[in-house]
Amino acid sequence: xxxxxxxxxxxxxxxxxxxxxxxxxxxxxxxxxxxxxxxxxxxxxxxxxxxxxxxxxxxxxxxxxxxxxxxxxxxxxxxxxxxxxxxxxxxxxxxxxxxxxxxxxxxxxxxxxxxxxxxxxxxxxxxxxxxxxxxxxxxxxxxxxxxxxxxxxxxxxxxxxxxxxxxxxxxxxxxxxxxxxxxxxxxxxxxxxxxxxxxxxxxxxxxxxxxxxxxxxxxxxxxxxxxxxxxxxxxxxxxxxxxxxxxxxxxxxxxxxxxxxxxxxxxxxxxxxxxxxxx
Amino acid sequence: xxxxxxxxxxxxxxxxxxxxxxxxxxxxxxxxxxxxxxxxxxxxxxxxxxxxxxxxxxxxxxxxxxxxxxxxxxxxxxxxxxxxxxxxxxxxxxxxxxxxxxxxxxxxxxxxxxxxxxxxxxxxxxxxxxxxxxxxxxxxxxxxxxxxxxxxxxxxxxxxxxxxxxxxxxxxxxxxxxxxxxxxxxxxxxxxxxxxxxxxxxxxxxxxxxxxxxxxxxxxxxxxxxxxxxxxxxxxxxxxxxxxxxxxxxxxxxxxxxxxxxxxxxxxxxxxxxxxxxxxxxxxxxxxxxxxxxxxxxxxxxxxxxxxxxxxxxxxxxxxxxxxxxxxxxxxxxxxxxxxxxxxxxxxxxxxxxxxxx
Amino acid sequence: xxxxxxxxxxxxxxxxxxxxxxxxxxxxxxxxxxxxxxxxxxxxxxxxxxxxxxxxxxxxxxxxxxxxxxxxxxxxxxxxxxxxxxxxxxxxxxxxxxxxxxxxxxxxxxxxxxxxxxxxxxxxxxxxxxxxxxxxxxxxxxxxxxxxxxxxxxxxxxxxxxxxxxxxxxxxxxxxxxxxxxxxxxxxxxxxxxxxxxxxxxxxxxxxxxxxxxxxxxxxxxxxxxxxxxxxxxxxxxxxxxxxxxxxxxxxxxxxxxxxxxxxxxxxxxxxxxxxxxxxxxxxxxxxxxxxxxxxxxxxxxxxxxxxxxxxxxxxxxxxxxxxxxxxxxxxxxxxxxxxxxxxxxxxxxxxx
Numbered sequence: 001x002x003x004x005x006x007x008x009x010x011x012x013x014x015x016x017x018x019x020x021x022x023x024x025x026x027x028x029x030x031x032x033x034x035x036x037x038x039x040x041x042x043x044x045x046x047x048x049x050x051x052x053x054x055x056x057x058x059x060x061x062x063x064x065x066x067x068x069x070x071x072x073x074x075x076x077x078x079x080x081x082x083x084x085x086x087x088x089x090x091x092x093x094x095x096x097x098x099x100x101x102x103x104x105x106x107x108x109x110x111x112x113x114x115x116x117x118x119x120x121x122x123x124x125x126x127x128x129x130x131x132x133x134x135x136x137x138x139x140x141x142x143x144x145x146x147x148x149x150x151x152x153x154x155x156x157x158x159x160x161x162x163x164x165x166x167x168x169x170x171x172x173x174x175x176x177x178x179x180x181x182x183x184x185x186x187x188x189x190x191x192x193x194x195x196x197x198x199x200x201x202x203x204x205x206x207x208x209x210x211x212x213x214x215x216x217x218x219x220x221x222x223x224x225x226x227x228x229x230x231x232x233x234x235x236x237x238x239x240x241x242x243x244x245x246x247x248x249x250x251x252x253x254x255x256x257x258x259x260x261x262x263x264x265x266x267x268x269x270x271x272x273x274x275x276x277x278x279x
Numbered sequence: 280x281x282x283x284x285x286x287x288x289x290x291x292x293x294x295x296x297x298x299x300x301x302x303x304x305x306x307x308x309x310x311x312x313x314x315x316x317x318x319x320x321x322x323x324x325x326x327x328x329x330x331x332x333x334x335x336x337x338x339x340x341x342x343x344x345x346x347x348x349x350x351x352x353x354x355x356x357x358x359x360x361x362x363x364x365x366x367x368x369x370x371x372x373x374x375x376x377x378x379x380x381x382x383x384x385x386x387x388x389x390x391x392x393x394x395x396x397x398x399x400x401x402x403x404x405x406x407x408x409x410x411x412x413x414x415x416x417x418x419x420x421x422x423x424x425x426x427x428x429x430x431x432x433x434x435x436x437x438x439x440x441x442x443x444x445x446x447x448x449x450x451x452x453x454x455x456x457x458x459x460x461x462x463x464x465x466x467x468x469x470x471x472x473x474x475x476x477x478x479x480x481x482x483x484x485x486x487x488x489x490x491x492x493x494x495x496x497x498x499x500x501x502x503x504x505x506x507x508x509x510x511x512x513x514x515x516x517x518x519x520x521x522x523x524x525x526x527x528x529x530x531x532x533x534x535x536x537x538x539x540x541x542x543x544x545x546x547x548x549x550x551x552x553x554x555x556x557x558x559x560x561x562x563x564x565x566x567x568x569x570x571x572x573x574x575x576x577x578x579x580x581x582x583x584x585x586x587x588x589x590x591x592x593x594x595x596x597x598x599x600x601x602x603x604x605x606x607x608x609x610x611x612x613x614x615x616x617x618x619x620x621x622x623x624x625x626x627x628x629x630x631x632x633x634x635x636x637x
Numbered sequence: 638x639x640x641x642x643x644x645x646x647x648x649x650x651x652x653x654x655x656x657x658x659x660x661x662x663x664x665x666x667x668x669x670x671x672x673x674x675x676x677x678x679x680x681x682x683x684x685x686x687x688x689x690x691x692x693x694x695x696x697x698x699x700x701x702x703x704x705x706x707x708x709x710x711x712x713x714x715x716x717x718x719x720x721x722x723x724x725x726x727x728x729x730x731x732x733x734x735x736x737x738x739x740x741x742x743x744x745x746x747x748x749x750x751x752x753x754x755x756x757x758x759x760x761x762x763x764x765x766x767x768x769x770x771x772x773x774x775x776x777x778x779x780x781x782x783x784x785x786x787x788x789x790x791x792x793x794x795x796x797x798x799x800x801x802x803x804x805x806x807x808x809x810x811x812x813x814x815x816x817x818x819x820x821x822x823x824x825x826x827x828x829x830x831x832x833x834x835x836x837x838x839x840x841x842x843x844x845x846x847x848x849x850x851x852x853x854x855x856x857x858x859x860x861x862x863x864x865x866x867x868x869x870x871x872x873x874x875x876x877x878x879x880x881x882x883x884x885x886x887x888x889x890x891x892x893x894x895x896x897x898x899x900x901x902x903x904x905x906x907x908x909x910x911x912x913x914x915x916x917x918x919x920x921x922x923x924x925x926x927x928x929x930x931x932x933x934x935x936x937x938x939x940x941x942x943x944x945x946x947x948x949x950x951x952x953x954x955x956x957x958x959x960x961x962x963x964x965x966x967x968x969x970x971x972x973x974x975x976x977x978x979x980x981x982x983x984x985x986x987x988x989x990x
Contacts, residue, residue: 053881077887084882093874096647097933101875105887116644123643132643133650135931155886384804385741385811442982447740451924451981454741455974458917462970465841469963473830480833484822560815567808608823615819619812626805627795 002030002064002158002191004050009059011045019045020215023059027208030189032182034202037212038236043195044085046212047161050193051080063159077105081157083148085164095131095139095147099123102154115154122150125180141168149177153184160184162194166201174198178205203227204248211235224249295579298572302586309593310360314352316601321348330357354492362490362498362554363596363610364589367561369502369551371569371588372509372581373544374562379516379577380540381446387563388548391449391541392431392456397552399464400427402479406471420482421553428549431456436541440534485558485611487596498554505547506585512540513577520575558611560618561588568625591618654930658940665947669716672950673708675958681707710848718847718855719953719965720946722908723918725859727945729901730919731926731937732866735873736897737803743919744905747810747898748788750914751817753906754840756784757913758821761836762828774846777839781910788813789902796894842915842966844953855907862904863942869897870934915966918945921977928980948973 009023019042027033035043048054050061052068061068063079071079081102096119103115123129126146131139139147145168152160165181166174182205184190196202202209203223211218211226213235219226227249229242239254314326321329329345333353339346373388381390389395404423435452438444444452468476509516515536518526523533548562569584592610599613640648673690674683681704689699689708699705729744737746745751757777759765766776767783788810795809825833847855872893876883880890905919922945923937930940952968960968 051885053884073884073889074887077885082885093931093933102886104875113644116647120641120643133646385807448981450741452978454920455977458970459974462967465967466963468837473834476837477830477833480825480837612819612822615815619816622812623809626808
């Protein structure tokens, strides 16, 4: 149960450009997995191969030991949920309607009541209840993101794939989202696979990390093994210090050029309404 | 020292220029072929010889074979070729402009209702008794068509000053105007007898027949001004595609520019339509085809489209003249019938997704 | 069944829309019935009209043949045709716009109308009938129907490809339309003025060819198509967020797209074969409906149907009552146009980006 296996996976675009090859990964049991790596290295492509949005040019993806290409689209949608990055709608609908779309794999023609119960549950989880009847295009970017997440959760998936779920969110909501994802993996037995650019957030909460680089997997394993100064330098070409905090690695960017730069006295930004009172 | 980047950029631009140059040669050849199909058995280079001679002022003795040839080539064939080039340039470049102005790949020069307005104007004139047989009369039709074509454009331009219209809404208003005018046209058509109705209907089908140097004059001037304007504005047209906000933040006065562009395009298209009728396809499809060849940068897209449009129309006119020789199949029809399958073939051949990011 | 506050709010939001839709439907039916009474013949008073209708409902026929013919054979089916055609075109338009993610789409976008026109031209100009029946009218209709399936087949074939985008589909539809239009025009060049006039009139769009023996087939087609489209509408709504998202939510995008196009084309072809190309309905009615009920197809489809029926019956009443027998297609353009523009100016911000 709850197994995803990628077997000798390879993907190239139709014009011949190779994205990645020789990808062999096995994810067993509910957990939170982060996929990290530089832009353009194929993280989104990898996720899209997992739920059959894209077909790999070679290799197979097995979910619960069954090849994904053998699943019917609706069946697969019951198992795997997908939360995209940045939503755009031509015809904006209300938030509730948008989340209701996620019920598609499960719903029957008269299941509106049951669907709404789940929608409500999911909206509470994402703290967007007050936005219920608002049109989608009146929301801020962060609210968009949470509605998209809610939609994915409404699918009641066993596996959920997220493309940068914490982008555009302030730190409060980033924390909320990733804590929620962690709880989902622990309490609801969901395999959560998320693409992230925030190395520290990934390190703190993930059970495992997949680090990709230039067409292949650079390393896979526990955060403490994957996030090292060497690997960050090799993959991102960024100098860093990695320290341990509460049992997890924490990386700090080092910039050898701007060290102890003095702030000139003349650079001033101040509140002008306080001056009259204070001085 | 020129950097690598600069070299690459220059090579990149150079390629586009080559394509434009190829188009020019194509036009030269097509025009030559068109000239040489003339029932008088004058070969390709001889035709150009005659043209050149006429330009430098050679005169022939009246009624000699040379005189006849010169007369026919200069007064009958050449104006038609020039007209084809003018209309091709005008429609294609206005098509590109419209697509940028409306940020919609489905826009064409007639989108704001100009074609239906012009038809209404022309049909009204024809029904009121103007015919196309006398020069004065046919001028009446032209003027009426021109005014008719401008009315919807003016309505949209005024509306866009008063109310804040998004491009999508503007297009919808344009379509509504098209319907209104074609409805009015129907009212006029139903009030008349069958012969006039047929004449009015036929006016709409675009043709270059009967082109004379006098007829070329006004379209030539208007198209020249329009082309110059669009060529100079290509940078601004590029900015528009980024979206109004981005364009403004890059220094473009969006409202004013749109206003100006709309006026130029409307006047040009209305003028062209008044003279030749509705030639569809060139304004919509040619920009798309050219975009696939030279890319979306209007700096190259506009000149390439102009030449591509001219070339296409020349070839279409050539075919329309020869396929049922000595009769003529109107160029508007030939453009659609030949162009569409070719276009379909092209867009289906492309492996990548086309049309997603415009 | 216990309902949470959210659920009751949700249901309330939509019950308002349902009420408006149903109310409009009843009004349209009423107007449709009333339109039968709009007669411009001397001697045909509303009382007589009422008598005729009652007589027929009781199974008999009215004794004055001419009156009976006009009211029962011509006007009554015509009233029904307005409702059916208006609804059918509007539903087709709503689905097309959502499917193509483009506010400019309408049921004619795939070129169906130009194919039908070409078919009609074949019959009117050249006397070619695909299935010759005795009547001229029937020939035109059959030709129009079969010929309009060609653009449909082409678009369906094109839309099966993986790399298709809505824009490509529309462009392909436009290209096909150009070919058919040009072919029709070629025939026009050599046709007699009278036939040109006939074809032109057919093109403009009229409901006056509705009779009892042809109304049933249009009704059945439109009803079945609309039901079919309605069943698909939740999937189409999901497809607006993009093919990828839709697939990840369990929607087989290719199948849904092809099915919708087929249904819309079939229904539109049937309507157009009988009425000619009544413009504007398929484009405008969904927009108007959208202002009242929003973009969710589940409510937009019925609302569009009702809007379309309402607009068409109103235009027909104007055509019958205020003009000397102008075809209804003219009225929809001339009156519908300005009203649409006013609505656009007022409501534009709410509905589109």
